[in-house]
Amino acid sequence: MSGFTPPPYGVFSRPGEAPRVGVKVGDAVLDLAAALGDDVFAAPSLNPFLALGRPVWQAVHERVRAALADGAETIPLAEVRSHLPFEVADYVDFYCSLEHASNLGRMFRPDEEPLKPNWRHLPVGYHGRAGTVVVSGSPIRRPSGQRAPGPEFGPSRKLDIEVELGFVVGAPTELGERAGSFEDHVFGVVLVNDWSARDIQAWEYVPLGPFLGKSFATSVSAWVVPLEALAHARVPGREQDPEPLDYLRRSAPWGLDLEFEVTLNGQVISRPPYRGMYWTPDQMLAHMTVNGASLRTGDLFASGTVSGTEPDQRGSLIEISWNGAEPLKLTDGSTRAFLEDGDTVTITATAPGPGGERIDLGEVTGTVR
Amino acid sequence: MSGFTPPPYGVFSRPGEAPRVGVKVGDAVLDLAAALGDDVFAAPSLNPFLALGRPVWQAVHERVRAALADGAETIPLAEVRSHLPFEVADYVDFYCSLEHASNLGRMFRPDEEPLKPNWRHLPVGYHGRAGTVVVSGSPIRRPSGQRAPGPEFGPSRKLDIEVELGFVVGAPTELGERAGSFEDHVFGVVLVNDWSARDIQAWEYVPLGPFLGKSFATSVSAWVVPLEALAHARVPGREQDPEPLDYLRRSAPWGLDLEFEVTLNGQVISRPPYRGMYWTPDQMLAHMTVNGASLRTGDLFASGTVSGTEPDQRGSLIEISWNGAEPLKLTDGSTRAFLEDGDTVTITATAPGPGGERIDLGEVTGTVR
Numbered sequence: 128m129s130g131f132t133p134p135p136y137g138v139f140s141r142p143g144e145a146p147r148v149g150v151k152v153g154d155a156v157l158d159l160a161a162a163l164g165d166d167v168f169a170a171p172s173l174n175p176f177l178a179l180g181r182p183v184w185q186a187v188h189e190r191v192r193a194a195l196a197d198g199a200e201t202i203p204l205a206e207v208r209s210h211l212p213f214e215v216a217d218y219v220d221f222y223c224s225l226e227h228a229s230n231l232g233r234m235f236r237p238d239e240e241p242l243k244p245n246w247r248h249l250p251v252g253y254h255g256r257a258g259t260v261v262v263s264g265s266p267i268r269r270p271s272g273q274r275a276p277g278p279e280f281g282p283s284r285k286l287d288i289e290v291e292l293g294f295v296v297g298a299p300t301e302l303g304e305r306a307g308s309f310e311d312h313v314f315g316v317v318l319v320n321d322w323s324a325r326d327i328q329a330w331e332y333v334p335l336g337p338f339l340g341k342s343f344a345t346s347v348s349a350w351v352v353p354l355e356a357l358a359h360a361r362v363p364g365r366e367q368d369p370e371p372l373d374y375l376r377r378s379a380p381w382g383l384d385l386e387f388e389v390t391l392n393g394q395v396i397s398r399p400p401y402r403g404m405y406w407t408p409d410q411m412l413a414h415m416t417v418n419g420a421s422l423r424t425g426d427l428f429a430s431g432t433v434s435g436t437e438p439d440q441r442g443s444l445i446e447i448s449w450n451g452a453e454p455l456k457l458t459d460g461s462t463r464a465f466l467e468d469g470d471t472v473t474i475t476a477t478a479p480g481p482g483g484e485r486i487d488l489g490e491v492t493g494t495v496r
Numbered sequence: 497m498s499g500f501t502p503p504p505y506g507v508f509s510r511p512g513e514a515p516r517v518g519v520k521v522g523d524a525v526l527d528l529a530a531a532l533g534d535d536v537f538a539a540p541s542l543n544p545f546l547a548l549g550r551p552v553w554q555a556v557h558e559r560v561r562a563a564l565a566d567g568a569e570t571i572p573l574a575e576v577r578s579h580l581p582f583e584v585a586d587y588v589d590f591y592c593s594l595e596h597a598s599n600l601g602r603m604f605r606p607d608e609e610p611l612k613p614n615w616r617h618l619p620v621g622y623h624g625r626a627g628t629v630v631v632s633g634s635p636i637r638r639p640s641g642q643r644a645p646g647p648e649f650g651p652s653r654k655l656d657i658e659v660e661l662g663f664v665v666g667a668p669t670e671l672g673e674r675a676g677s678f679e680d681h682v683f684g685v686v687l688v689n690d691w692s693a694r695d696i697q698a699w700e701y702v703p704l705g706p707f708l709g710k711s712f713a714t715s716v717s718a719w720v721v722p723l724e725a726l727a728h729a730r731v732p733g734r735e736q737d738p739e740p741l742d743y744l745r746r747s748a749p750w751g752l753d754l755e756f757e758v759t760l761n762g763q764v765i766s767r768p769p770y771r772g773m774y775w776t777p778d779q780m781l782a783h784m785t786v787n788g789a790s791l792r793t794g795d796l797f798a799s800g801t802v803s804g805t806e807p808d809q810r811g812s813l814i815e816i817s818w819n820g821a822e823p824l825k826l827t828d829g830s831t832r833a834f835l836e837d838g839d840t841v842t843i844t845a846t847a848p849g850p851g852g853e854r855i856d857l858g859e860v861t862g863t864v865r
Contacts, residue, residue: 128515128686128803188607210592212829216626216627217625217626217627219707230713231686232703233704236703243702243703244646245642245646245647245700245702248642248647249642249647249700251700251703251704251707252704252706252707253622253623253705253706253707254622254623254624254625254707254711255623256586256623256703256789256791257585257586258585258791258792258795259671259789259790261671264547268671268785268788270788271787271788272786272787273614273617273618273741277613277614277617278614278617278618278741280741280742280743302628302637302713303637311602313617324787327787330614331614331618331620332703332704332705333612333614333702334601334604334605334612334620334702334705335591335621335622335705335706336622336701336703336705336706337622337699337704338588338620338621338634339783339784339786339787339789340624340787342623342638342784342787342789343669343787343788343789364757372647372649373536373649374649404528415708415711416706417640417641417711418639418640418641418693418696418708418712419639419640419707419713420625420627420628420708420712421628422628423627425856426627426806433731471700
């Protein structure tokens with residue numbers, strides 16, 4: 128497959144037809160059930176295919192290449208609707224950017240060291256709500272709840288985004304078993320917007336972590352990019368001090384040289400780089416399963432907000448506006464500390480391709496209602 | 497159905513046969529697919545039945561009553577194996593006992609007020625790992641991880657239990673919609689042991705909450721007790737100060753006069769009473785969905801550890817042994833601060849029945865490997 132970048136996999140439907148699996152090729156979709164004839168692609172989610180493991184995934188990439196080379200007929204993207212590409216089993220959200228964790232620590236706990244003592248020893252993470260993961264384009268309803276400083280009730284006044292990369296688990300493990308290598312289990316990646324209500328979160332999150340400030344919606348891109356498409360993006364992970372424990376040692380380069388771009392109502396507001404993330408996804412996977420917790424097909428784990436070292440590389444509005452102290456000025460003359468009703472946020476990303484060009488990793492978009 | 501207590505629902509199989517839905521009647525199982533003829537009971541989980549809602553659940557209870565009255569044939573419990581009764585969608589764990597939260601606060605944060613400022617204003621909760629919820633009887637593997645004070649790695653030295661009541665959601669909601677009444681959505685209850693590795697938890701849990709200290713296993717009883725069986729256990733909830741916000745106001749008595757009993761290797765070590773819980777389950781449900789988060793069939797939410805005011809009513813070993821300072825003396829002469837390999841913990845519970853007798857709510861048991 129030298130020079131061939133496998134296209135992203137998703138679930139689509141034409142009006143009046145059942146959702147099924149396809150790959151996105153430019154502005155068109157290849158219907159895999161029709162093109163390859165396998166029943167597994169007639170399912171309304173990627174899960175049955177995801178369960179089959181890397182050797183099968185790679186064989187299918189090759190069959191897709193051959194079908195496209197043979198001129199297989201595709202369907203214009205404009206004629207189809209995209210669905211949530213996989214049924215989310217468990218959703219775990221990590222906190223892997225040193226810059227994001229430091230920024231949030233400074234804002235949420237101004238009188239303490241920004242990083243907790245554990246932060247450099249393990250990828251801090253928690254479980255999110257799997258049932259409210261929605262596909263890109265789904266409307267986002269502003270949540271109500273108890274707002275900081277508490278307990279006043281009302282619609283969130285600090286509705287925010289979090290720019291993240293999500294990792295989609297295909298091959299499962301048994302309970303009590305540690306996961307194998309990252310590429311044994313992870314099929315590919317999605318772009319994630321982990322919508323966050325900062326005022327709800329700030330009041331509720333002690334001592335058991337974020338709950339309603341996050342659980343109202345998490346958006347993911349419609350097309351899952353297989354790891355094989357990221358072959359030219361792989362770089363060594365960021366240097367770590369102290370050296371992590373044995374079970375977290377990196378054995379292959381899973382730093383990823385991706386570039387995100389965030390637009391608010393069409394205007395670029397940030398360009399977070401992924402390669403500076405402190406914890407790499409192979410470390411997230413090793414940590415998540417070191418206690419014997421099993422993986423299921425459809426598990427989603429996300430990086431946490433991607434923020435770089437520069438102000439124009441921050442992956443959340445709370446960082447961009449420094450919790451409202453430095454509102455963002457938009458070209459229409461308005462300002463934003465947090466999201467207003469009607470605002471549309473779109474996150475895109477690219478990766479280096481085989482010939483030095485950049486590969487489009489799709490988009491995740493949502494409008495606040 | 498006056499005087500009739502609907503039996504608990506579960507999933508069973510005989511050797512060589514597929515799992516299917518039944519009800520437990522004393523020491524026997526009524527095969528519902530065979531007795532009632534509905535396909536929904538031929539499924540390997542309760543979920544299709546749970547999705548149908550309270551009017552159907554109640555009609556089925558009545559058909560079960562009639563089938564039993566007609567002398568329908570049952571299968572001896574000894575001939576069947578029990579399975580996880582439902583496919584867990586999202587798992588949320590609350591923290592509703594004032595006594596438990598106060599005890600843990602004193603131990604984890606000795607220099608602060610034991611209760612965080614939010615605790616009396618909302619039922620604090622977080623998402624747990626749905627994929628590692630296991631049925632009663634499943635072996636519990638001692639987890640390894642980074643232990644407090646960190647970052648030393650090894651098997652947990654503080655493996656603990658948490659005695660909880662779990663609520664099983666049947667009827668779902670749409671995203672953006674608040675849940676209706678408790679009885680519209682919740683089919684029934686299970687007994688829960690939320691196994692906890694206190695040394696892993698203490699190091700990892702700031703600032704995003706418990707993760708690997710809990711995610712290795714959560715056990716639930718095999719037979720789900722319908723709410724109708726708890727009719728005589730319903731009592732007003734504990735008085736709350738301050739008065740909760742409107743969306744958390746109670747409109748019906750969902751305090752539950754249940755009595756738990758915990759045995760360690762056959763010896764009773766605690767009898768936590770449920771009726772003193774500060775937050776009632778209708779409040780948990782209202783809170784969990786006030787931000788528009790949807791419910792799915794199979795969602796499980798649990799009360800958090802049930803601890804009473806007396807030392808012999810505590811629902812976790814960390815409380816019983818006061819984090820090891822006051823080890824429990826067993827009748828075999830040994831002592832326990834936390835669980836040792838080979839230890840078996842069994843949690844049972846009872847509720848008042850229609851005639852003043854107590855109804856058995858089943859058991860959740862597990863042995864540490």
